[in-house]
Amino acid sequence: MKMVLSPKSREELHKAIADYLSSQGFMGALEAFKREANLNGEIDKTASGLLEKKWMSVVRLQKKVMDMEAKYAAAEKEYISGAPTRDKRTPVEWIPRPPERYCLTGHRAPITAVLFHPTYSVVISASEDATIKLWDYESGDFEKTLKGHTDVVQDLALDPHGGKLLASCSADMNVKLWDFQSYECIRTMRGHDHNVSSVAFLPSGDHLISCSRDKTIKVWEVATGYCVKTLTGHREWVRRIACNWDGALLASCSQDHSIRVWALETKECRQEMREHDNTVECIAWAPASAIEAINHAAAPDNASGDKKRQGPFLASGSRDKLIKIWDASTGQCLITLTGHDNWVRSLKFHPGGKYLLSASDDKTVRVWDLKTARCSKTLDAHEHFCTSLDFHPTAPYCVTGSVDEKIKIWECR
Numbered sequence: 001m002k003m004v005l006s007p008k009s010r011e012e013l014h015k016a017i018a019d020y021l022s023s024q025g026f027m028g029a030l031e032a033f034k035r036e037a038n039l040n041g042e043i044d045k046t047a048s049g050l051l052e053k054k055w056m057s058v059v060r061l062q063k064k065v066m067d068m069e070a071k072y073a074a075a076e077k078e079y080i081s082g083a084p085t086r087d088k089r090t091p092v093e094w095i096p097r098p099p100e101r102y103c104l105t106g107h108r109a110p111i112t113a114v115l116f117h118p119t120y121s122v123v124i125s126a127s128e129d130a131t132i133k134l135w136d137y138e139s140g141d142f143e144k145t146l147k148g149h150t151d152v153v154q155d156l157a158l159d160p161h162g163g164k165l166l167a168s169c170s171a172d173m174n175v176k177l178w179d180f181q182s183y184e185c186i187r188t189m190r191g192h193d194h195n196v197s198s199v200a201f202l203p204s205g206d207h208l209i210s211c212s213r214d215k216t217i218k219v220w221e222v223a224t225g226y227c228v229k230t231l232t233g234h235r236e237w238v239r240r241i242a243c244n245w246d247g248a249l250l251a252s253c254s255q256d257h258s259i260r261v262w263a264l265e266t267k268e269c270r271q272e273m274r275e276h277d278n279t280v281e282c283i284a285w286a287p288a289s290a291i292e293a294i295n296h297a298a299a300p301d302n303a304s305g306d307k308k309r310q311g312p313f314l315a316s317g318s319r320d321k322l323i324k325i326w327d328a329s330t331g332q333c334l335i336t337l338t339g340h341d342n343w344v345r346s347l348k349f350h351p352g353g354k355y356l357l358s359a360s361d362d363k364t365v366r367v368w369d370l371k372t373a374r375c376s377k378t379l380d381a382h383e384h385f386c387t388s389l390d391f392h393p394t395a396p397y398c399v400t401g402s403v404d405e406k407i408k409i410w411e412c413r
Contacts, residue, residue, distance in 0.1 A: 015047040092352030095367045096398040096410035102140035104407040111401030115156045116392045117163045123399050125407050126153035137409050148185045155198045159205045169196035175210050187225045198240045202247040211238035244285050253280035261328045271331040278319035282347045286313035289353025293370035298334035317344030339375045346388045361385040
C-alpha cells in the first residue's frame with residue numbers, strides 16, 4: 001500500500017534521517033542522501049534525535065497494542081465461558097497481587113518516593129541519588145531523568161489539575177517546580193533552613209506546602225514562588241504533610257511523636273494527637289468512600305446509627321510499628337492496626353475506600369481491611385526496607401519503592 005505524506009511531513013522526515021546519519025557517522029550515506037533529497041546547508045537542529053524518538057514511540061505503542069490485544073482476548077474468552085473477570089472481584093476490591101509486573105532499576109541509591117501521574121502512563125520516582133526518574137508503567141520502559149537537586153530528593157507531588165506541574169523537595173533545603181511538558185525546572189523556592197522532607201499541593205493548585213527538619217511548615221504561592229505563610233508548633237523534625245480534600249485542613253506528623261491538624265486559613269492548630277510512642281513517619285486522609293468502613297470498625301454495634309461519625313478521618317504510621325486511624329474533628333484515636341515488624345513508612349487509602357495499604361521497613365506491603373481492622377494480605381515486596389508506595393486513582397496498578405534501589409509495579413486484581 002502506498003504511503004502518502006504531506007510535503008511538510010516529508011521534509012521533516014528527510015531532515016530527521018539526515019540527522020540520524022550524521023549522528024552515527026555515516027557521512028558518505030549522508031552526502032548521497034542530501035543530494036537525492038535536495039537538502040542543502042546545515043542539518044536543522046530541530047531534527048536532533050527525532051528519528052530515534054519516533055522509532056522508540058512506535059515500539060512502545062506496538063507493545064501496548066499487543067498487551068491490549070492479549071487482554072481483550074482473555075476478556076472475550078472469560079465472557080464466552082460465563083466467568084466474570086478478575087476472579088469475581090469488583091474494582092473496589094482489587095488489591096496488588098504477586099508477582100510484580102515490572103521491577104524497574106536505574107537509581108543508584110535508595111528510593112524515597114513513588115508517584116503515579118493521573119493522566120499519562122507514567123510513574124515518577126525520587127531517590128537518595130539526588131535524581132527524579134520517569135518510567136512508563138505499562139511497558140516498564142525508562143523515560144527520563146530530571147536533575148537539579150544537589151542532595152537526597154525526599155518527596156514528590158503533582159498539581160491537582162492534570163499533573164502539569166511536578167513539585168519536589170530535597171535535603172538541599174530547596175523546593176523545585178518542574179514543567180511536566182518540557183521537563184524543565186521553572187522555579188526554585190528557598191526559605192527552609194534544613195532538610196525539606198515533604199511537599200503537597202493544595203486542591204486549588206495555586207499554593208504549595210512544604211515541611212522541614214527546621215520544624216516549620218511553609219505555604220508557597222505557585223505563581224510567584226513567594227512564601228506566604230509559615231506554621232510553627234512542632235518541637236522536632238516535621239516528617240510529612242497532607243491536605244484534606246478541600247484544602248481547609250492540613251495534617252502534619254513529626255519526630256516529636258505527634259500529629260497536628262491545622263486550619264490553613266487562620267494558621268490555628270485545631271488538634272494535636274499523641275498516642276504513638278515514636279516518630280510518626282506518614283499520614284493519609286481517608287476518602288469519603290472509607291467513612292462507612294471506619295465507622296463499622298470503630299463501633300460495629302452502631303455503624304449506621306445516630307452516633308455515626310462523619311470525620312474527617314486521618315491515618316498515621318509510626319516507627320512504633322503501629323498504624324492508627326483518628327477522628328480529626330475530635331482528636332480521638334478510633335482504630336489501631338498491628339502487624340508490621342518494623343517502622344511504617346508509607347500509607348495510601350485504596351480509591352474504593354475498602355482498604356488501607358501500608359509499606360514498612362519489614363520489607364512488606366500490607367493490605368488492611370478497614371471494616372474488620374485486620375490485615376487481609378501481606379506482600380513480601382522487596383529485599384530491603386520498603387520506603388514508599390502509591391495506588392493509581394483509576395488504573396489497576398500499585399507501585400512500591402525500596403532501599404534496595406528498585407521500583408516495583410504491581411497489577412491489582
